[in-house]
Amino acid sequence: MNDTTPTVRTAAPPRMTRQRAAVADALGDTDEFRSAQQLHELLRARGDAVGLATVYRTLQALADGGDVDVLRSEDGESLYRRCARREHHHHLVCRSCGRAVEIDGPTVEQWAASVGAAHGFADIEHTVELWGTCSTCRATDDRLVE
Amino acid sequence: MNDTTPTVRTAAPPRMTRQRAAVADALGDTDEFRSAQQLHELLRARGDAVGLATVYRTLQALADGGDVDVLRSEDGESLYRRCARREHHHHLVCRSCGRAVEIDGPTVEQWAASVGAAHGFADIEHTVELWGTCSTCRATDDRLVE
DNA sequence: CTTGAGTTGACAACCGTTCTCAACTTCCTG
DNA sequence: CAGGAAGTTGAGAACGGTTGTCAACTCAAG
Numbered sequence: 025m026n027d028t029t030p031t032v033r034t035a036a037p038p039r040m041t042r043q044r045a046a047v048a049d050a051l052g053d054t055d056e057f058r059s060a061q062q063l064h065e066l067l068r069a070r071g072d073a074v075g076l077a078t079v080y081r082t083l084q085a086l087a088d089g090g091d092v093d094v095l096r097s098e099d100g101e102s103l104y105r106r107c108a109r110r111e112h113h114h115h116l117v118c119r120s121c122g123r124a125v126e127i128d129g130p131t132v133e134q135w136a137a138s139v140g141a142a143h144g145f146a147d148i149e150h151t152v153e154l155w156g157t158c159s160t161c162r163a164t165d166d167r168l169v170e
Numbered sequence: 171m172n173d174t175t176p177t178v179r180t181a182a183p184p185r186m187t188r189q190r191a192a193v194a195d196a197l198g199d200t201d202e203f204r205s206a207q208q209l210h211e212l213l214r215a216r217g218d219a220v221g222l223a224t225v226y227r228t229l230q231a232l233a234d235g236g237d238v239d240v241l242r243s244e245d246g247e248s249l250y251r252r253c254a255r256r257e258h259h260h261h262l263v264c265r266s267c268g269r270a271v272e273i274d275g276p277t278v279e280q281w282a283a284s285v286g287a288a289h290g291f292a293d294i295e296h297t298v299e300l301w302g303t304c305s306t307c308r309a310t311d312d313r314l315v316e
Numbered sequence: 317c318t319t320g321a322g323t324t325g326a327c328a329a330c331c332g333t334t335c336t337c338a339a340c341t342t343c344c345t346g
Numbered sequence: 347c348a349g350g351a352a353g354t355t356g357a358g359a360a361c362g363g364t365t366g367t368c369a370a371c372t373c374a375a376g
Contacts (some may be wrong), residue, residue, distance in 0.1 A: 112182030156291030221325040
């Protein structure tokens with residue numbers, strides 16, 4: 025509250041830490057959607073453990089910054105993945121292994137907007153995700169779920 | 171395990187109870203998506219209270235039977251509503267009041283199927299929900315969320 | 317009315333996620 | 347390179363929605 029404060033500090037400056045690097049790194053490895061808990065476990069197994077709370081915090085920060093994509097699994101768990109492009113897109117996700125393909129849906133975008141407008145709704149957002157079983161999982165039958 | 175058992179009893183016969191009727195009735199009233207907890211509260215306020223666990227069980231049974239539609243709110247809560255048609259359809263839901271409009275997406279259905287096939291995925295399912303703010307809520311500005 | 321199988325409800329247990337806060341780093345400054 | 351303010355961490359508690367438990371209860375068939 026004293027006037028030694030230089031200028032208006034809009035937001036906290038981010039800081040590089042081992043933990044943040046570890047989480048980012050773990051995400052860089054796969055093209056599969058992973059839950060916070062899976063990543064936490066993966067890091068622990070790998071040798072550079074990170075607190076679960078930190079994993080959650082970091083993922084949230086990355087998601088807010090648009091660096092990772094988040095989606096909800098069919099049973100409500102949040103899944104994260106680092107996508108190639110930052111622009112809006114959807115996913116075709118394997119419900120067995122989490123592997124995902126980025127897909128566009130120009131048609132869907134338009135459709136969503138027009139349907140919304142037609143019914144007098146504003147600020148339209150849409151959730152569009154495709155779930156399936158990828159060829160590898162079908163061949164292997166080596167499911168994560170049973 | 172004795173052979174007095176008449177025939178193969180495939181499933182348990184359902185039974186009509188005050189509770190089941192109450193839940194079904196509460197759902198019949200609105201065209202808005204409601205959470206289990208909201209319904210539980212609504213029933214309590216209305217005078218014919220039903221245990222929370224029972225509300226959950228009943229909603230699940232109704233959903234399994236295809237009598238009500240379920241969807242996940244943006245923060246992961248399950249929302250239920252009795253829809254006019256039993257066929258597959260999507261929703262345009264007001265994120266303020268839960269009011270919903272049933273919509274078709276023939277284009278989307280095809281698109282989903284073809285995209286899935288193109289990437290070698292099988293058993294394709296799709297999640298398509300539209301969120302917006304309905305005209306009434308926009309006018310009233312009487313949001314449930316703040 | 318009897319009776320037994322489905323049903324209920326208060327409460328504990330679960331599970332993913334967020335909060336708390338003291339101890340610890342990072343990084344700016346002198 | 348030391349000093350220190352401020353961001354960051356992590357173990358564990360708390361949270362909120364949902365499901366499991368199990369003795370008491372109540373439909374509905376006989």
